[in-house]
Amino acid sequence: xxxxxxxxxxxxxxxxxxxxxxxxxxxxxxxxxxxxxxxxxxxxxxxxxxxxxxxxxxxxxxxxxxxxxxxxxxxxxxxxxxxxxxxxxxxxxxxxxxxxxxxxxxxxxxxxxxxxxxxxxxxxxxxxxxxxxxxxxxxxxxxxxxxxxxxxxxxxxxxxxxxxxxxxxxxx
Numbered sequence: 673x674x675x676x677x678x679x680x681x682x683x684x685x686x687x688x689x690x691x692x693x694x695x696x697x698x699x700x701x702x703x704x705x706x707x708x709x710x711x712x713x714x715x716x717x718x719x720x721x722x723x724x725x726x727x728x729x730x731x732x733x734x735x736x737x738x739x740x741x742x743x744x745x746x747x748x749x750x751x752x753x754x755x756x757x758x759x760x761x762x763x764x765x766x767x768x769x770x771x772x773x774x775x776x777x778x779x780x781x782x783x784x785x786x787x788x789x790x791x792x793x794x795x796x797x798x799x800x801x802x803x804x805x806x807x808x809x810x811x812x813x814x815x816x817x818x819x820x821x822x823x824x825x826x827x828x829x830x831x832x833x834x835x836x837x838x839x840x841x842x843x844x
Contacts, residue, residue: 692777696795700779700788703805708821712814720770721806728803731763735807743807746782748794760800767799774799784808785816787824 706715718724728735735742750756767774778801779793786792796804808814 696777696779700793704788704821707814707818708825710818712809712818713812715809717802717806717809718771721802721810724767724799724802725806725810727763727766728807731759732803740807740811740813743804743811744784744813746780746794746804748782751796751800760797763803764797764799771799771802780804781817784813787817787820 751760764775775797777795778798779788780796780801781788781792782794783792805814
């Protein structure tokens with residue numbers, strides 16, 4: 673029988689890391705699809721959205737200063753500074769028994785006014801993702817992303833319709 677798993681001494685297995693990355697990408701795609709079909713102000717990400725929002729406001733008041741530049745464009749250096757890490761650690765751990773997979777890796781857009789992409793994406797924990805995206809949605813900061821997502825979907829639909837017509841027209 674195998675002994676108890678010790679995460680501190682576990683090897684980094686490439687296959688496991690790939691699975692986490694795939695899951696994070698799938699979550700990002702799902703979220704982008706939601707931004708496409710729903711007004712972000714109406715989007716509810718968890719049962720605890722209001723609690724997470726209020727907690728983020730009290731823990732990080734500097735994020736909630738209009739015009740909300742620090743919510744629109746995330747400052748990764750601030751988040752990963754020694755002081756930032758400690759403040760976030762306290763915030764994150766408070767959701768240990770409240771949010772499933774609260775500390776799993778998630779992809780977030782560093783600029784709320786743009787889509788997911790190589791230069792506009794960083795890894796954060798799931799609860800950090802929720803804190804930022806709930807705030808962005810409630811404050812209307814994801815409106816531009818909503819419009820981009822809708823436009824992308826319309827282009828994709830038109831492309832598929834054109835391809836389908838081309839296939840029908842090509843058959844005798």
